Amino acid sequence: MDALVRTEGLYLAFGGVIAADGIDFHLEEGERLAVIGQNGSGKTTFINICTGFLKPTRGKVYFEGRDITRMGPRHIVRLGMARSFQLPQLFLDHSVRQCLEISAAARSGRLSFFAELGRSVDSREIDHALELVGLRERANEPSSSLPEGQRKLLDVAMALMLNPKLLIIDEPTSGVASEDKHGLMATLMRALEERKVTSWFVEHDVDIVSRYASRVVAWTNGKVVADGPPAEVLESEVVRREILGTA
Ligand SMILES: Nc1ncnc2c1ncn2[C@@H]1O[C@H](COP(=O)(O)OP(=O)(O)O)[C@@H](O)[C@H]1O
Numbered sequence: 001m002d003a004l005v006r007t008e009g010l011y012l013a014f015g016g017v018i019a020a021d022g023i024d025f026h027l028e029e030g031e032r033l034a035v036i037g038q039n040g041s042g043k044t045t046f047i048n049i050c051t052g053f054l055k056p057t058r059g060k061v062y063f064e065g066r067d068i069t070r071m072g073p074r075h076i077v078r079l080g081m082a083r084s085f086q087l088p089q090l091f092l093d094h095s096v097r098q099c100l101e102i103s104a105a106a107r108s109g110r111l112s113f114f115a116e117l118g119r120s121v122d123s124r125e126i127d128h129a130l131e132l133v134g135l136r137e138r139a140n141e142p143s144s145s146l147p148e149g150q151r152k153l154l155d156v157a158m159a160l161m162l163n164p165k166l167l168i169i170d171e172p173t174s175g176v177a178s179e180d181k182h183g184l185m186a187t188l189m190r191a192l193e194e195r196k197v198t199s200w201f202v203e204h205d206v207d208i209v210s211r212y213a214s215r216v217v218a219w220t221n222g223k224v225v226a227d228g229p230p231a232e233v234l235e236s237e238v239v240r241r242e243i244l245g246t247a
């Protein structure tokens with residue numbers, strides 16, 4: 001069986017900064033991967049390379065064994081690797097329900113999807129997606145009225161409309177009040193589990209990581225420095241010294 005995602009020797013520098021320094025990585029179906037690392041360590045760059053937004057100078061990315069290194073983001077999404085949208089400005093004027101309709105229409109690749117809103121999409125599918133992330137009550141409100149946590153859930157629901165095998169979420173709890181983080185993650189992980197979607201999220205909060213991840217990968221300077229079960233990685237010398245500052 002091929003890994004869901006596998007990379008070999010990914011390398012990319014921005015001027016003098018080596019953002020990806022020979023990354024060998026794999027992700028298996030069904031994992032809940034948390035990526036930790038200080039700001040600037042290359043976590044987002046790695047996501048951008050895997051999802052086709054950046055091209056590495058060296059190395060390869062495979063999705064289910066297929067070489068996707070030179071493919072564009074839209075092609076990669078269709079293969080089943082999605083990342084949550086950062087809810088573009090465009091969507092803020094639309095209702096929560098309309099955002100999901102737009103996403104579902106975009107899935108079929110129609111460019112005139114605005115004209116067809118509501119007509120081309122199965123409303124039960126939208127209701128189910130709203131239910132899944134607990135946004136049914138807010139379906140008709142403008143998405144701009146949602147608090148940050150619910151906006152992230154809408155983001156995720158929109159990405160799930162694309163029926164991905166893998167969803168990558170960069171810092172789902174950033175900007176969310178600490179008392180709301182666990183509720184957000186619980187809803188999010190339940191939704192992904194119900195849809196049998198493998199997850200990969202970047203997260204700084206150690207409690208969240210230990211509670212929701214099945215595996216943790218730690219980054220410094222464009223490299224993986226620890227990889228394993230949460231307890232092992234979070235207790236490791238290198239992570240305590242370089243990332244958590246608790247050594
Ligand atoms: N488009 C870019 N142009 C120039 N430098 C970049 C660009 N994207 C990221 N970098 C640099 O690459 C390094 C890794 O950034 P990033 O992947 O965003 O880190 P992280 O997500 O871990 O905070 C940083 O030093 C950052 O300043």
Ligand SMILES: [Mg+2]
Binds near residue numbers: 043170
């Ligand atoms: Mg980042």
